[in-house]
Amino acid sequence: MNVWDQYAPELVTDLYEFTMAESYLKENMSGEATFSLFIRAYPHHRAYFVSAGLEHLLELIRDFRFSEASVDYLASTGKFSRDFTDYLKKVRFTGTVRAIPEGRIFFTQEPILEVTAPIIEGQLLETLVINVIQLETLLASKAARCVHAARGRALVDFSLRRTHGVDAGLKAARASYLAGFVGSSNVLAGKIYGVPVFGTMAHSYVTSFKNEMDSFLAFARTYPDDTVLLIDTYDTLRGAEKALEVARRMSAEGKPLVGVRLDSGDLVDLSRKVRKIFLDGGFPDVKIIVSGSLDEYSLEKLLEEGAEIDLFAVGTRMGVSSDAPYFDIAYKLVEYEGRPILKLSSGKKTWVGKKQVYRFYDEDGKMKEDLLCLLEEAVPGGEPLLETVIKDGELQRSPESLERIRERFAGEWEKLPHIYRSTYPVETYPVKISADLSELERQTSEARRREEIEKEW
Amino acid sequence: MNVWDQYAPELVTDLYEFTMAESYLKENMSGEATFSLFIRAYPHHRAYFVSAGLEHLLELIRDFRFSEASVDYLASTGKFSRDFTDYLKKVRFTGTVRAIPEGRIFFTQEPILEVTAPIIEGQLLETLVINVIQLETLLASKAARCVHAARGRALVDFSLRRTHGVDAGLKAARASYLAGFVGSSNVLAGKIYGVPVFGTMAHSYVTSFKNEMDSFLAFARTYPDDTVLLIDTYDTLRGAEKALEVARRMSAEGKPLVGVRLDSGDLVDLSRKVRKIFLDGGFPDVKIIVSGSLDEYSLEKLLEEGAEIDLFAVGTRMGVSSDAPYFDIAYKLVEYEGRPILKLSSGKKTWVGKKQVYRFYDEDGKMKEDLLCLLEEAVPGGEPLLETVIKDGELQRSPESLERIRERFAGEWEKLPHIYRSTYPVETYPVKISADLSELERQTSEARRREEIEKEW
Structure with missing residues (x-):
């Protein structure tokens, strides 16, 4: 039924x-x-x-x-x-x-x-x-607060899995887009409301391969024009070094590595070190995307403390207006x-x-x-x-x-x-x-x- | 659409x-x-x-x-x-x-x-x-906590209006019933899940009449076998006195006043005074129902402080698991x-x-x-x-x-x-x-x- x-x-x-x-x-x-x-x-x-x-x-x-x-x-x-x-x-x-x-x-x-x-x-x-x-x-009110705290950086709604049901998930995608998010991970919201949809890979993808590098290369093969690599599965900085190598190989074939995503750890320290790895490696345009327990309070704090972030994937706390x-x-x-x-x-x-x-x-x-x-x-x-x-x-x-x-x-x-x-x-x-x-x-x-x-x- | x-x-x-x-x-x-x-x-x-x-x-x-x-x-x-x-x-x-x-x-x-x-x-x-x-x-986990705090008193789910959408409202009714609530105000949950449905009147009903007593008598005419009167619209104790008069008139026609509901004010003090009004008036069986910003914390506190309550209508805070x-x-x-x-x-x-x-x-x-x-x-x-x-x-x-x-x-x-x-x-x-x-x-x-x-x- x-x-x-x-x-x-x-x-x-x-x-x-x-x-x-x-x-x-x-x-x-x-x-x-x-x-x-x-x-x-x-x-x-x-x-x-x-x-x-x-x-x-x-x-x-x-x-x-x-x-x-x-x-x-x-x-x-x-x-x-x-x-x-x-x-x-x-x-x-x-x-x-x-x-x-x-x-x-x-x-x-x-x-x-x-x-x-x-x-x-x-x-x-x-x-x-x-x-x-x-x-x-x-x-919409919660999402507007997140947009404000992001100081001009882009935000994407990642809340669907923990919203209070399907109805709330759809409305979180629509309301956050209304308030200035650039899109959502929610595919049904894409279909019903025309909200732009975003998403690349989870830890399950990385771990299903025998090693991290294989998973990165496989994803780049599948999505040569839209590769974002999740780099914190084992160790964020080692992950970033591997991603830099992927960027080099992709570059040799005329393709850009779009970005990397961090989902855990000390995001201020790690994002700065990851930026340095890509700057030193000659890839200043690789975007740094951050996710994991984000809301307007943590966004504001991250940016005040100097985190190097280009896009925030904001999930649960926005989608349930947790505070x-x-x-x-x-x-x-x-x-x-x-x-x-x-x-x-x-x-x-x-x-x-x-x-x-x-x-x-x-x-x-x-x-x-x-x-x-x-x-x-x-x-x-x-x-x-x-x-x-x-x-x-x-x-x-x-x-x-x-x-x-x-x-x-x-x-x-x-x-x-x-x-x-x-x-x-x-x-x-x-x-x-x-x-x-x-x-x-x-x-x-x-x-x-x-x-x-x-x-x- | x-x-x-x-x-x-x-x-x-x-x-x-x-x-x-x-x-x-x-x-x-x-x-x-x-x-x-x-x-x-x-x-x-x-x-x-x-x-x-x-x-x-x-x-x-x-x-x-x-x-x-x-x-x-x-x-x-x-x-x-x-x-x-x-x-x-x-x-x-x-x-x-x-x-x-x-x-x-x-x-x-x-x-x-x-x-x-x-x-x-x-x-x-x-x-x-x-x-x-x-x-x-x-x-279900939140509702179980409310059932525990109610110490054997009955609970009804009143959360639909503030749940995160319709999907969540249905699930709040089902989950709270699963955990021991006696039913819900949610009519669609009654139809789909067979959850028993409860509800009588809002303040809008009371205020739509020229005076409170008229509204009480009208409701008793419509529902002589299931009359619960909301008594806090203007003044809870005056409301209780009027409800007592309604109980007397109903009694003369062989009908019982089932209960009264309090939705605001100092619920410990008011519920005790309301109980006394009905005890002194010879109607010990009139149930006292309480609603308004309830959750396991306030339930526990009310009962510890000696509130006289027979049934709790628990709404928003359970339905969104607010804490x-x-x-x-x-x-x-x-x-x-x-x-x-x-x-x-x-x-x-x-x-x-x-x-x-x-x-x-x-x-x-x-x-x-x-x-x-x-x-x-x-x-x-x-x-x-x-x-x-x-x-x-x-x-x-x-x-x-x-x-x-x-x-x-x-x-x-x-x-x-x-x-x-x-x-x-x-x-x-x-x-x-x-x-x-x-x-x-x-x-x-x-x-x-x-x-x-x-x-x-």
């Missing part, structure tokens, strides 16, 4: 979305609701987020419907009425989605997207919306039938109402501050971040290509001031709250407090 | 598996190779692993073949010969897989599985094997054409040869120690952990049900001594190395050192 044969995005959902929906239907609650998706707080060492995942989500919302098999399964649980399962057979998304496009930079509290629709439709999407947007945003494997992200009801909505649960603030984010730039074109306000407010001079991407259930534009999103991110990055780009940021970007929003929040909060806590019932 | 329409497990692979395979083919290297999958080291606070993912992997290996579209894509990269793409069209897995069954407990250095096959076949599976086994083993989001897991070539294989890369030890693990128990039936040895060694009195699950490409048994695997884990758990079960273990389980394996490792290592490092070439 192949799991993906049974994949049904309409069931990528917590059960309570359905039990609530059944109750909304029974209570004839079909009013218009607005849900807002946002990240509450920065994880350690984060000062910005990179929007990603929207294109996938839009496709899922556009095609949202319940197959007969899905409805049959729900009916089989015995938890739902016939009225409700009949309703599910016909339900489509008929609402509006406003969202920050992929590749843009955003900050805490800012809605990544807002869904306005009959309450059941908005509710049924909750789990799917969070699952899709959080992962891709998480990975921050999740965001405190929430999809909250903020308005129902025109009424502003919030909860008072301690430590979990939500901004009420339909909202917009306006961005302001300084005279150098750098991001200066954002203003979070109510959708209906007019904010002269600000650039609105959320765009209407679905209206009355219809997509408002054609899908964006990954290349276009990648270019958008590159442009955004130029506008992000250095202090927020840092691997160890100490300041947070100013997100101001409009006076109208603050006031509505205050009034709503007080009214709720009076009604639910102070009042006798 | 739905990604899963283009899913092709044969391409869930790092590109270098294909470039190596092309070279093996060109060099006529079709000898028998053995690859071994193992975890090198324990992450922080881990002292055991729970085997999971094998059933999925066996299905993938059994069905392993290249679709025309996949071969066309590989050809389109321009990196492969016609001979090689023709080879791929026909390739099937013809080898042997020996593995530790799902639900068993194992330790570092021990092979979770070994693949013996013509080298190309074993090589092409590398990325898929690691991706499938690491994730499910990671999640250890990956294992140092490797799939290494250990034998080729009868020759023991290892690499010498610093800090990355691999045990050579085809291996078996034997387990020994003490007089109380508790695990005492394991012995890692060569497959051909006879070890009287030991229980072998790896079983032959695929031979000559054929599955050797029918698929195991999740229920059976869950029972196996429950049995294993009883045999694991308390010191290793701890949330903060201080000792590691003894895995001894046989004299023959040690000696072969030593000889191989020395021979490699002489050949690759000391010898002039």
Whole structure:
């Protein structure tokens, strides 16, 4: 049984979305609701987020419907009425989605997207919306940090083997490419997303030959135009000497040795010695590629300590965002039938109402501050971040290509001031709250407090 | 474009598996190779692993073949010969897989599985094997720790919204059920794996009504036999008082209030006060359910401090294994054409040869120690952990049900001594190395050192 044969995005959902929906239907609650998706707080060492995942989500919302098999399964649980399962057979998304496009930079509290629709439709999407947007945003944000730490050197995604499943592996390849990686080892991502694919040999290849030199020569025979040799299987410096000999032999046949890869040991010391071997040997163009437990922290450290590296193969720690494997992200009801909505649960603030984010730039074109306000407010001079991407259930534009999103991110990055780009940021970007929003929040909060806590019932 | 329409497990692979395979083919290297999958080291606070993912992997290996579209894509990269793409069209897995069954407990250095096959076949599976086994083993191991910390209280998986994609969400539901959770909020996991599904209401439900009491009464109308009320939206204790009133009204109609859920605040203090409200009110059977940023550490702390909790809804931190989001897991070539294989890369030890693990128990039936040895060694009195699950490409048994695997884990758990079960273990389980394996490792290592490092070439 192949799991993906049974994949049904309409069931990528917590059960309570359905039990609530059944109750909304029974209570004839079909009013218009607005849900807002946002990240509450920065994880350690984060000062910005990179929007990603929207294109996938839009496709899922556009095609949202319940197959007969899905409805049959729900009916089989015995938890739902016939009225409700009949309703599910016909339900489509008929609402509006406003969202920050992929590749843009955003900050805490800012809605990544807002869904306005009959309450059941908005509710049924909750789990799917969070699952899709959080992962891709998480990975794009982590990858952007690695690109920054690499100081202009190229990066390739090597994470597939240790990502959390196949879905995450594909998204790591796409998100890291979006953020500026040059490609991925992930072949399926190459096929599906057109991400350039990279890769040469593993230790198993080297060790399967009777000796290291034989393995190097065999690989050069197979890939005379694209030879990268893994030189740390037995001893990195001896490996480099052998690779230099391969470079000489290849050169005699008019072929270049493209590079060598180091995957273990003291990478600062070894990379410098390997560079010297190739410089002294007359092959200054042989690239030094490094892999093994890399992330933005180790990249920064390696380069600060003078490592000689031309390309980083970044794997597991980027692909699982190991230092921050999740965001405190929430999809909250903020308005129902025109009424502003919030909860008072301690430590979990939500901004009420339909909202917009306006961005302001300084005279150098750098991001200066954002203003979070109510959708209906007019904010002269600000650039609105959320765009209407679905209206009355219809997509408002054609899908964006990954290349276009990648270019958008590159442009955004130029506008992000250095202090927020840092691997160890100490300041947070100013997100101001409009006076109208603050006031509505205050009034709503007080009214709720009076009604639910102070009042006798 | 739905990604899963283009899913092709044969391409869930790092590109270098294909470039190596092309070279093996060109060099006529079709000898028998053995690859071994193992975890090198324990992450922080881990002292055991729970085997999971094998059933999925066996299905993938059994069905392993290249679709025309996949071969066309590989050809389109321009990196492969016609001979090689023709080879791929026909390739099937013809080898042997020996593995530790799902639900068993194992330790570092021990092979979770070994693949013996013509080298190309074993090589092409590398990325898929690691991706499938690491994730499910990671999640089952994390979930087992949560079950232990819950001290007999029930646990439900609530992680889907923040798992790394859909694939990971399904596997979190399955792995946590395997490890003893009672079910999941994940509806698709209910449909595909038969995991019991749970869920009632979110804050959005409560806030969509004009007041909290209305929302409670509406839910009780919809689900008179299965009412769990979320009581922390505005104020937990006021919420509990309202829920008590709902319990009274339901009771008058012969219906029980099943439970209340707390999702924020000081859970120790609040859960005790909520319990008192229901005890004083004459409803001692109302269950107290708690959710929100839970993991084994917070569970243990809550119970030690006297929280009154009957069921834990454990989400994100379990579903992404947040304190250890990956294992140092490797799939290494250990034998080729009868020759023991290892690499010498610093800090990355691999045990050579085809291996078996034997387990020994003490007089109380508790695990005492394991012995890692060569497959051909006879070890009287030991229980072998790896079983032959695929031979000559054929599955050797029918698929195991999740229920059976869950029972196996429950049995294993009883045999694991308390010191290793701890949330903060201080000792590691003894895995001894046989004299023959040690000696072969030593000889191989020395021979490699002489050949690759000391010898002039």
